[in-house]
Amino acid sequence: MSTHTSPVSARLQALRDAMAREGVAAVVVPTADPHLSEYLPSRWQAREWFSGFTGSSGTLVVTADGGGLWTDSRYFSQAQTELAGSGLPLMKLNTGNTPDHATWLAERIGEGESVALAGDSVAVTSADALAQRLKKRGGRLRTDLDLPGLAWPERPGSPDAPVYAHEAPFASVSRTEKLGHVREAMRKAGATHHLVSSLDDVAWLTNLRGADVDYNPVFLAHLLVGIDSATLFVDAAKLPADVKTALATDGIAIAGYGRAASTIAALPGDAVLMIDPAKVVVAVLEGLPAGVRQVHAPAPSTARKARKTGDELDHIREAMRRDGAALARAFRRIEAELAAGKAVTELDVDTFVREARAAQPGFVGESFSTIAGYQANGALPHYRATPAHFSPLAAKGLLLVDSGGQYLGGTTDITRMLALGPVTDEQRRDSTLVLKGMIALSRARFPAGASGPQLDALARAPLWAAGMDFGHGTGHGVGYFLNVHEGPHGIRPPVAGGALVPLETGMITSIEPGLYKPGRHGIRHENLAVVVQADTTEFGEFRAFETLTLCPFDRRTLEPALLEASERAWLDDYHATVRAALSPLLEGEDRAWLEWHCAPL
Numbered sequence: 001m002s003t004h005t006s007p008v009s010a011r012l013q014a015l016r017d018a019m020a021r022e023g024v025a026a027v028v029v030p031t032a033d034p035h036l037s038e039y040l041p042s043r044w045q046a047r048e049w050f051s052g053f054t055g056s057s058g059t060l061v062v063t064a065d066g067g068g069l070w071t072d073s074r075y076f077s078q079a080q081t082e083l084a085g086s087g088l089p090l091m092k093l094n095t096g097n098t099p100d101h102a103t104w105l106a107e108r109i110g111e112g113e114s115v116a117l118a119g120d121s122v123a124v125t126s127a128d129a130l131a132q133r134l135k136k137r138g139g140r141l142r143t144d145l146d147l148p149g150l151a152w153p154e155r156p157g158s159p160d161a162p163v164y165a166h167e168a169p170f171a172s173v174s175r176t177e178k179l180g181h182v183r184e185a186m187r188k189a190g191a192t193h194h195l196v197s198s199l200d201d202v203a204w205l206t207n208l209r210g211a212d213v214d215y216n217p218v219f220l221a222h223l224l225v226g227i228d229s230a231t232l233f234v235d236a237a238k239l240p241a242d243v244k245t246a247l248a249t250d251g252i253a254i255a256g257y258g259r260a261a262s263t264i265a266a267l268p269g270d271a272v273l274m275i276d277p278a279k280v281v282v283a284v285l286e287g288l289p290a291g292v293r294q295v296h297a298p299a300p301s302t303a304r305k306a307r308k309t310g311d312e313l314d315h316i317r318e319a320m321r322r323d324g325a326a327l328a329r330a331f332r333r334i335e336a337e338l339a340a341g342k343a344v345t346e347l348d349v350d351t352f353v354r355e356a357r358a359a360q361p362g363f364v365g366e367s368f369s370t371i372a373g374y375q376a377n378g379a380l381p382h383y384r385a386t387p388a389h390f391s392p393l394a395a396k397g398l399l400l401v402d403s404g405g406q407y408l409g410g411t412t413d414i415t416r417m418l419a420l421g422p423v424t425d426e427q428r429r430d431s432t433l434v435l436k437g438m439i440a441l442s443r444a445r446f447p448a449g450a451s452g453p454q455l456d457a458l459a460r461a462p463l464w465a466a467g468m469d470f471g472h473g474t475g476h477g478v479g480y481f482l483n484v485h486e487g488p489h490g491i492r493p494p495v496a497g498g499a500l501v502p503l504e505t506g507m508i509t510s511i512e513p514g515l516y517k518p519g520r521h522g523i524r525h526e527n528l529a530v531v532v533q534a535d536t537t538e539f540g541e542f543r544a545f546e547t548l549t550l551c552p553f554d555r556r557t558l559e560p561a562l563l564e565a566s567e568r569a570w571l572d573d574y575h576a577t578v579r580a581a582l583s584p585l586l587e588g589e590d591r592a593w594l595e596w597h598c599a600p601l
Contacts, residue, residue: 008052008086014151015050015062025113025139026067026105027147028130029060032121034281035199035222038485039214039368042156044121046148053082055382059101060088063108070101073471074381077518094471102133111138119143119283124275127282143282158257161211163219163238165246166481170362170408171207172311176250178205178301182225185300191274193267194299195260196223198279200483201301206232206252208243209481215368216483217406222260222284229253233260260284267292276302302488305479307506312480313530315409316508316548319362320528323405323412324550324578325585326356331401331418332593334393338420344393346372346385349401357405367404367411367484374399374420378522381472381514396421398431398521398557404484413484413510414549415526419556427523428559430515434523435558436462437513439567441474441491441545442527445534448541451500452491452509459491459513468515475509478528505543507531525553547574550581552597560601572600 019027029051033044038056047053047060051069055078058071070091071079079090092098099107105115115134117127122143131141149155165171182205186194196202199218203209210219221234230252236244244254255263265287267273273288274295279302288294308316330352337344349372357363373383374391378400385391393399399420404413417431437459444458452475457464459474475491478484489501491509503509512526529545536542552575560568579598586594 008050008088011050011151012062012067012086012088015147016064018147018151019062019064019116022116022145022147023114024116024142024145024147025109026061026063026115028101028105028115028117028122029062029148030117030121030126031056031058032123032281034120034283035197035220036123036279036281037199037213037216037218038483039216041159041212041220043158046121046152046155049152050148051083051088052086053079055079061101061105068101068104070098077380078382102130105130106133106137106139109134109137109139113139114142115139116142116145116147118146118148119286120146120281122282124277124280124282124285126278128277144286158220158235159212160235160238161219162240163208163210163234163243164240165243166203166207166209166408169311170315170481172309174250175205175207175252178207178304179225179230179250181304182300183227186225186227186274189272189274189295189297191272191295192227193271194225194274195264195280195284196225196299196301197281197284198276198299198302200479200486201279201299201305202232203482204305204479205301206247210238211365215366215406217364217481218483220257222257224260224263231255231263233257233263261287264288298488305482306477306486306489306508307504308480308508308530309506312410313506316480316530319405319407319410319412320548320550321581321585322360322362322407323357323414325582325590326360326405327353327403327414327416327551328582328586328594329590330356331416332590334399334418335420335593336589338393338395346374346377346390346393347387349393349399350385353401353403360405360407362408364406364408364481367406367413371400371402371415373522375521376519378524379516379518379520380522381516381524393420396423398423398427398523400522400524402524402526406481408481411479411481411484412549413478413526413528414551415512415524416551417523417525417554417557419554423557425559427521428557429562430468430517430521430523431525431557432559432562433462433466433468434513434515435525435553435571436563436567438511438525438527439570441511441513442529442547443545443570445542445544446503447539448543449502450543451502452489453494453498453500455503456491456493459511463513463515470514470516472514474513475511478508478510503531503543505531505533508548509545511545550578552578552594554597555599555601558601563601568601575600 055075209217269291402415441459473492477486479486514524527549534544575598
């Protein structure tokens with residue numbers, strides 16, 4: 001029987017058979033590829049293949065007679081359903097009573113036993129940490145075995161989408177200038193070479209884009225930067241002739257994608273290699289000569305990429321206008337078709353939003369899979385309607401729509417709550433409390449050097465006062481026609497030992513508090529904002545957020561009596577801004593819809 005159509009239990013048995021042949025006590029299957037991407041090409045979706053769990057985050061551990069699937073609270077309900085019948089228990093992370101997979105493994109691995117973890121799917125830091133845990137128990141980690149690959153005979157090949165240039169006016173900083181910044185950081189660190197494996201960093205440094213990864217306009221490649229030269233490891237067949245010529249002109253040589261490890265292995269003994277050990281996999285360094293000194297440091301491109309230039313922000317603001325106009329059309333269409341008595345489902349919401357965005361200039365694709373959750377489905381933070389599982393809409397209750405677009409001039413991410421008809425007092429109260437948190441963070445003033453974890457509580461305070469909270473971060477960085485989730489900054493609760501990355505001017509973050517009541521409803525309001533200079537006082541420089549997203553909030557989901565005067569003023573001012581920005585892009589019923597939704601409270 002083909003494993004392509006066999007149940008998960010048969011796939012797990014094939015994996016256990018491979019473990020037995022190799023004498024391995026356990027195998028770890030992370031959600032990762034050779035670039036540690038968030039969204040994975042199908043070739044590296046082994047965790048999903050062997051577990052049946054389709055969420056975007058999780059770790060599978062398989063032993064001869066057991067194992068488990070570790071994931072966080074965003075996916076508890078989804079994972080419980082998808083793991084049914086697999087024999088794999090759901091291991092709920094961050095609940096206070098579940099050990100992480102490394103701790104769980106270390107408690108079960110004995111003297112002389114080994115754990116396999118494919119070296120092309122684990123970061124240097126993660127592999128080192130797990131190896132040390134196992135070593136204390138007398139076990140060892142093997143990264144030279146790709147057991148999922150051995151047990152997956154129909155494994156897809158590597159993606160082969162073409163690569164193209166991200167050109168002016170949208171790419172306002174040349175690749176030579178970007179590489180110059182990297183080389184300056186290398187000189188300060190005493191490095192002769194710097195390996196970049198994270199795909200968004202490679203794309204940003206080279207001013208190239210691709211479509212090898214769903215939703216992120218990136219391509220599979222490594223980049224080795226020397227003081228006077230650079231090599232891009234990529235399938236040359238994916239590069240048009242003009243791109244090859246432009247790269248050569250800028251001193252970037254082309255080598256086959258599979259040659260990265262052998263090139264690293266051939267570095268001279270006196271080389272000094274700078275890597276970000278959290279962003280480079282073990283396999284690409286397996287042949288590194290013993291004499292080559294390593295410098296472990298964050299990739300300098302990551303922080304530079306996060307601070308958008310003035311020209312980039314101008315393009316982003318225009319993309320936000322176009323995106324807001326598209327959503328106004330899509331949301332009006334949902335309301336109109338329901339009012340006309342037509343059958344509308346969560347799947348249709350996805351279609352309406354995608355079609356409206358596709359009509360905008362510069363649109364390339366979605367920045368992630370649209371989340372359209374009606375009523376109780378909105379309580380699943382990463383819910384996705386599928387042809388096999390979706391809900392019809394009705395003229396009542398709440399619809400949560402979290403969606404985003406990739407434009408040549410920017411990346412968008414927005415969540416809005418729509419009242420499709422009468423909503424309950426509880427729903428209005430919950431929606432208003434979440435909005436109060438969003439407004440509080442959006443209006444924040446903070447000193448230079450402050451980080452996201454220091455501000456996170458501002459968005460949670462109204463919920464905390466009511467004895468409620470949410471289980472995800474409040475904000476993530478967003479790329480410039482790149483990944484919708486971008487580091488190094490973020491807004492989330494403090495974590496012991498976690499890095500406190502300052503929020504610097506030009507950084508874009510989402511602001512998206514939420515509230516989820518399983519079986520009832522979910523609430524999330526989300527805008528994107530950029531960090532800007534606020535003022536300078538005798539206590540130093542202060543910063544603030546400029547809201548970038550332009551789309552009205554549905555006032556019918558709110559209880560105005562719960563808003564303070566300053567909060568009402570913020571919302572009215574925001575809607576006045578949205579009306580002025582979007583009205584010129586809309587006509588007829590679409591403009592009328594906008595005018596109604598942007599009216600003062």
